[in-house]
Amino acid sequence: MVLKKPSYFVVSFILLFGLLFPFSTSTSAAGTASVQKNKNNVEMTSEQYDNLLNLGFTEKQIANMDQEEFARNKDLKGKVVATSKHYLKITEDSKGNSIVKNLDKKTYDTEVAIEKEKIKKERASSKRAKTISLTPTSFATAALANIPNDDSSTSYKTMTTLIIKFSSRQFRVRNHIDWHIMPAIRGTDVSGVTLNSQWLQNPGTQYARQDWTTFDNCSLEKTASAVYTKSSDKWNPGLHGYALRMNLPNDKMVYCGGYSSPQVVDDLSSYMYYDISPVTAATPARADAIGQYFHLKIDLNPSITIGWKTLEFSVSPSYAYSEHIPRTQAVIYNK
Known part of the structure; x- marks a missing residue:
């Protein structure tokens, strides 16, 4: 008996159902x-x-939350009082040159949808996914994502910074990074939130999480x-804030039905957050994140190395990183 592969329609429906309904619901007796x-x-x-x-969690973040994080947040009473969000298009080449453009939401969503459609058509119409070679140079891996073979790549991400208020003297700050089209070059990136000089981070309240999706010809999406x-050694505390070194996962080869397939x-x-308190007994009139x-x-x-100044941090060696x-x-005037 020959086993047939499930149709893309069935697989797509299952994946779509899981995305639309990530929760199961029950009612007590x-x-x-x-x-x-x-x-x-x-x-x-x-x-x-x-x-x-x-508390600033998105529906997707709640759907992926583990028991430990849920337990530490489930009964907290807060309110998002300030939000700042940017939609960024990043073009980079293998020589370390990069151009960052700040787009409006409509343009960003349109361009991301076009890029994702290109990827979808490439996977559906070509057998290149079975034969493409992955090398340590990330630009070679970009072909599956339909990036032109011109030694450059374009990625898209949003960055959102939030302030959550518990009381006039207790706040939380968050930084969300969402890569909708991944960068070709990946390694250790740094995300962080700095504060104005009237506020200090509360040690022990820092937490961060990354969630990502991979595709290959065997398991489709994972x-x-x-x-x-x-307790992670990836946190770097400053005088007024935290920075976090986070690894961006790379593409790799997996064995798939007798041949090697790239897992992309x-x-x-990703998101990170920590709680903050005033430096002195006086209640500050303003909080900056x-x-x-x-x-x-x-x-x-x-x-x-991460260096700290007032309201900012820097990363060195500078030749290896672009901000x-x-x-x-995000700014809130305290009342």
């Missing part, structure tokens, strides 16, 4: 308390789910994740 389960079988009530939204707790990282979402992101722009992974400008800046 009394019929009053609705309990949801996310992808990791973490149970939460509607009230706890709303609490998480009010998901993976990485977590950075307070399609997209990646400056979101920064440094991307490795050469195909090496050098030892890096994605403009920075996001």
Whole structure:
């Protein structure tokens, strides 16, 4: 008997259903308390789910949340009081040159949709995915993503910085990075949020997570994740803020039905956060959260150093990194 491969329609429907309905819902015997389960079988009530939204978590982040993170946030009462978001298009080449453009949302969504459609058609119509060679040079891996073979690549990401208010003296800051089209060069990038001089980070409250999707010809789509707790050595504290060294996963080869197939990282979402308090007993009139992101722009992974100044940090060696400008800046006037 010959086993037939599942049709792309069936697979696409299953994947779409999972994206649209990432939670399962049940009702208690009394019929009053609705309990949801996310992808990791973490149970939460509607009230706890709303609490998480009010802490700045997105629906996707809640769907991927593990039990440990849920337990530390489920009963917190906060409110998002400031948000700054940028839509960035980054063009880079193998020599370390890069151009960053800040787009409006409509243009960004349109261009990302066009790029994803190109990738979809390439995978559906070509057998190149079975024969493409992956090398340590990331530009060679970019062919599957339909990047032109001109020694350059274009990626798309959004950066969002938020301030969450617990009280007039207790806040939380967050930085979200969402790569919708992955960069060709990947290694250790740095994400962080700096504060004005009237605020300090609360040690032990820092937390971060990455979630990404991969594609190959055997398993089609897979998901993976990485977590950075307070004990991770990837955190770098400054006088007023935290920076975090995060690794961007690379494409790799996997064995697939007797041949080697590239497993390509399609997209990646990450977020980091920590709580903050005033430096003195006086309540500051204003809180600033400056979101920064440094991307490795050469195909090496050098030892890096993070330096701090007022309202900013820097990454060296500078020849290896480009900062994605403009920075996001969330501001709240305390009342």
